[in-house]
Amino acid sequence: MMGLAGLSLERTPPLWIPTPFMIAAPLFGTLFALALIIGAPPLPSRWSPTLIGATHLLVLGYPMMVMFGAMQQMLPVVAGSPVPRGRVVGLLLFALLALGTPLLALGLMATRPWAVGLGGGLVVGSILLFIASALVSLTRSPAGGPTIAALWLAVLSLLATLLLGASLASGHLGLGWPLPRTMTDLHLAWGLVGWVGLLIAGVAYQVVPMFQMTPEYPRAFARLYAPFVFVQLGLLTIAETGPASPWTTALAPLATGLTALALAAFALVTLRLQAQRRRRIADVTLTFWRIGLLALLAAVLLWATGSLWPALARQPAWPLMLAWLFVVGFAISIINGMLYKILPFLVWLHLNQARARHPRPGRRIPTMHEIIAPPRARLQLGLHLTALLAGGVALPWPSLWAPALIAFAGSNALLTWNLAQAIGRYRGELGAS
Amino acid sequence: MTTIETFFTTDHRACDHRLADLEAAVAADEWADAEARLARFEQDLERHLGREEEILFPAIEAANGGTLGPTEVMRREHAQMRALLGEARAAVEGRDQGTGLGLLETLMTLIQLHNVKEEQILYPLADRCLAPQRAALLDQVQAFAR
Numbered sequence: 001m002m003g004l005a006g007l008s009l010e011r012t013p014p015l016w017i018p019t020p021f022m023i024a025a026p027l028f029g030t031l032f033a034l035a036l037i038i039g040a041p042p043l044p045s046r047w048s049p050t051l052i053g054a055t056h057l058l059v060l061g062y063p064m065m066v067m068f069g070a071m072q073q074m075l076p077v078v079a080g081s082p083v084p085r086g087r088v089v090g091l092l093l094f095a096l097l098a099l100g101t102p103l104l105a106l107g108l109m110a111t112r113p114w115a116v117g118l119g120g121g122l123v124v125g126s127i128l129l130f131i132a133s134a135l136v137s138l139t140r141s142p143a144g145g146p147t148i149a150a151l152w153l154a155v156l157s158l159l160a161t162l163l164l165g166a167s168l169a170s171g172h173l174g175l176g177w178p179l180p181r182t183m184t185d186l187h188l189a190w191g192l193v194g195w196v197g198l199l200i201a202g203v204a205y206q207v208v209p210m211f212q213m214t215p216e217y218p219r220a221f222a223r224l225y226a227p228f229v230f231v232q233l234g235l236l237t238i239a240e241t242g243p244a245s246p247w248t249t250a251l252a253p254l255a256t257g258l259t260a261l262a263l264a265a266f267a268l269v270t271l272r273l274q275a276q277r278r279r280r281i282a283d284v285t286l287t288f289w290r291i292g293l294l295a296l297l298a299a300v301l302l303w304a305t306g307s308l309w310p311a312l313a314r315q316p317a318w319p320l321m322l323a324w325l326f327v328v329g330f331a332i333s334i335i336n337g338m339l340y341k342i343l344p345f346l347v348w349l350h351l352n353q354a355r356a357r358h359p360r361p362g363r364r365i366p367t368m369h370e371i372i373a374p375p376r377a378r379l380q381l382g383l384h385l386t387a388l389l390a391g392g393v394a395l396p397w398p399s400l401w402a403p404a405l406i407a408f409a410g411s412n413a414l415l416t417w418n419l420a421q422a423i424g425r426y427r428g429e430l431g432a433s
Numbered sequence: 434m435t436t437i438e439t440f441f442t443t444d445h446r447a448c449d450h451r452l453a454d455l456e457a458a459v460a461a462d463e464w465a466d467a468e469a470r471l472a473r474f475e476q477d478l479e480r481h482l483g484r485e486e487e488i489l490f491p492a493i494e495a496a497n498g499g500t501l502g503p504t505e506v507m508r509r510e511h512a513q514m515r516a517l518l519g520e521a522r523a524a525v526e527g528r529d530q531g532t533g534l535g536l537l538e539t540l541m542t543l544i545q546l547h548n549v550k551e552e553q554i555l556y557p558l559a560d561r562c563l564a565p566q567r568a569a570l571l572d573q574v575q576a577f578a579r
Contacts, residue, residue, distance in 0.1 A: 077546060080554040143553045210545040213453050279453040281460055283538070345542045352513060364520060367535030368542065 013072055013082075015350045015426065017090035021069025022343055023419050024098055028061025029332070029412035031102070033405040039109060042401045043394065046319045053109030055323070060101040060123060063196055063331045068093050068130055070342065075134070078206055079141035079148060083133045096126035104169075113173045120169045127162050131155055146222035150202030153230045157194025160237075161187060182240045188323075193259060194233050196331050198226045201266060203338075208270055211341065212286055213278035221269055225262060232259040253307075264300045267293040284377040288337025291385060295329025298392065321395045328408065329388050336384060336415065340377050343419050344368035347426045354430055366429065371422045380418060383411035435571055437489070437563065438556035444481050445548045451477050452544070456537045459530060467525050467533075475518065482511050484574045489559065492570055496562045503555060510547045514540060 032054050040050040072090050076082040083089055103119025106112065134155050141148060164187040209216050216222075232255045239251035271293050274286065299322055306313035306322075351365045384407075391404035451474035458467035490504040517540040524533035563570060 077549055078553065080550070142558070145553070206549060210549065211542070213449055278450055279541075280457045281534075341542065345539070345546075348539055349543075367532065368539045369531070369535030 012076065012349065013086045013090060015346060015423075017087060018069040018073050018346065019343070019419075019423055020094050020098075021065050022339055023416060023423070024094075025062045025065040025069075025335075026412035026415040026419070028057055028065065028101065030409045030416070031061070032058040033409035033412070035105070035109065037402060037405050037409070043317045043320060043398050045316050046323075049111055050109050051320075053105040053107070056108060057101060057105035059191065059327060060097065060104070063327070063335055064127075065097060065101075066335050066339070067196075067199055068097065068126070070338070071130075071134060073342065073346070074203070075137045075141075079137060079143050079151075081137045081141040081143075083137050085133075089129060089133050093126050093130055096122045096129070100124075100126060116169055117173055120166070124162065124166060127158065131159055131162075146217075146226070147202045147205045149223075150198050150205065150226035153226045154195050154198035154202060157190050157198060157230065157233065160233075161191035161195055164190060186237055186240055189233055189236060189259075192323075192326055192331075193229060193263065196327075197263065197266075198229060200331065200334055201226055204266075204270060207338070207341075208273055208289070211279075212274055214273040214276055217269065217273065221265070225266060229259055229262050232256075232262070257307075260300050260303055264297060267296045267300075284374060284381055285337040285341050287381060288333050288340075288384075291388065292330045292333035292337070295325050295333060295388065295392075299325035299330065315395070317395045317398070321392065324388075324391045324394075328391065333384065333388070336381075339415070339419065340372060343422050344371040347371045347422050351426060351429050366425060371425050372418050376414075376418050380411055380414040383407055383414060387411055436556075437559045437567060437571065438552065440571055440574065441481075441485070441489070441556055442552050444484070445552065448474070448477050448481055449544070449548075452537070452541055456534070456541070459525065459533045459537065462530065464525070464528055471522060471525050475522075478514070478518070480578065482514070484577050486511065488570065488574050488577060492563055492566070493555075493559050507547070507551065507555065510543065513543060514547070517543065 035054045035057060036044075036050070040048060040054070044051045046052075069090075072083050072086060100119045100122025103115050104123055105119070107115025107117075107119050134151070138148060138152055138155070164183060168183055168187060205217055205222050208214055235251055236255040236259070239248040239255060242248050271290065274290065277286075302318075302322055302325065306318050312318055345368060348365060348368055348371060355365060387404050387407035387410075389404075390400040390407060394401040394404060451470065455467060455470040455474050458464075458470050486508060490507065494501060494504055517536055521533060521536040521540060524536055560567065
């Protein structure tokens with residue numbers, strides 16, 4: 001049995017460990033938009049090198065970056081088990097990912113095998129280090145329950161994404177084995193639905209009831225959702241990679257359909273909980289969550305429409321819109337909202353600890369609203385929503401794609417500024433104390 | 434059967450709801466209401482903190498050979514809550530809505546993160562290491578008033 005002495009309920013990592021991840025992430029969002037504005041025609045093909053490169057700039061540089069940083073903060077709280085060697089691991093994770101991502105993206109965009117190899121190698125190193133440290137922390141955790149299970153499955157999905165991605169990238173290195181396009185679909189499914197989707201679910205079980213004071217997720221749903229999705233992804237992989245037979249031909253659409261249903265159920269259950277919340281104030285974090293869940297529903301609907309009406313699915317813009325709704329709409333909206341809770345609170349917490357060491361009577365520590373002013377956050381929310389909506393309807397109206405990217409670049413520049421000035425406030429307060 | 438985990442978790446939710454009600458009154462500029470709700474929240478929160486500091490934590494510490502570690506961290510976070518609550522009282526009395534909402538948001542976040550650690554880790558641990566004396570301890574906790 002886990003004893004009291006081995007239990008850590010504190011060990012908050014120093015502020016400089018998570019903050020670089022959080023401030024750099026939206027900058028990668030801006031870079032992604034600029035790369036597409038400058039480097040690609042409106043609504044490029046999903047197989048165009050520019051788009052593949054830019055997509056990696058976005059998904060590695062933004063959601064992955066934030067999640068790597070946030071897990072260092074979250075594991076001590078929800079798992080009671082900090083990441084081993086937190087400082088060194090944090091620094092290495094950030095350095096490898098922040099250097100590797102732009103190199104890999106440039107290599108993919110400009111078809112430079114050396115950059116794909118070098119950048120990809122750095123990214124692979126960062127991801128492997130993350131997987132290893134997260135698994136050590138989860139294995140040591142005295143806690144159980146749906147969140148820990150979802151985190152386990154998310155990390156295993158990341159491993160699957162990495163293996164598929166590395167073998168796809170080796171194709172770009174000219175190693176010359178055939179790259180069936182179903183491999184790309186599997187890479188996307190494990191990365192987006194498995195890693196991103198299950199991690200968000202694990203976090204949602206904690207933060208949705210906690211910050212908005214909603215009822216808890218229904219017990220059966222919380223317990224079954226992540227394993228169910230994980231099993232579907234496994235079945236899909238078997239169907240797509242196994243020897244062709246009538247059995248596997250039927251399995252692939254079935255597993256995809258059940259995954260889509262599960263995602264829709266997650267969105268609906270969460271929206272319903274939020275509608276029953278006790279805390280009536282709708283803060284910017286709640287609004288971001290709702291936008292994210294509605295975008296997830298829209299993505300599922302668009303996918304279902306394309307499946308029933310193949311003429312739509314053959315449009316080159318269709319997979320692009322799916323990815324836009326899922327990554328920018330679902331994942332980034334929710335991440336964006338969480339950043340407005342996490343960073344101001346961390347600044348407050350660390351100021352509190354600093355003040356405990358060097359008391360300064362009569363000087364109040366700034367509140368979370370003074371660290372990032374809500375009107376500033378709402379302005380950025382407006383820009384994000386504009387970008388999301390314009391990009392979301394660019395399928396029928398392609399002329400809205402460029403304005404969507406410009407709004408997205410602006411939204412993330414403002415987000416970086418909002419977060420960076422919070423750190424500035426921290427430094428200022430330290431100097432004053 | 435009531436466990437330490439279920440009893441104290443229910444107590445958390447009751448305090449959370451009081452805090453949400455207080456925040457709603459401040460947001461609506463209903464200051465007389467806000468003062469009444471603040472008093473109720475203070476009373477519930479203090480009773481909860483007292484139940485832990487005076488009964489539960491000493492029992493956990495004794496059962497673990499006097500180890501302070503995690504309970505000490507919890508006590509420190511209680512002190513941070515009390516400091517924020519004091520500032521929030523001043524803001525409510527001074528009818529300062531902006532500062533009040535900022536303080537309540539900060540207090541709420543602090544309390545929620547604190548609750549996660551207790552509900553998912555500390556209480557289950559207490560249920561295991563205090564199993565023999567649990568019924569007596571819960572009687573004592575229920576009788577506690579402050």
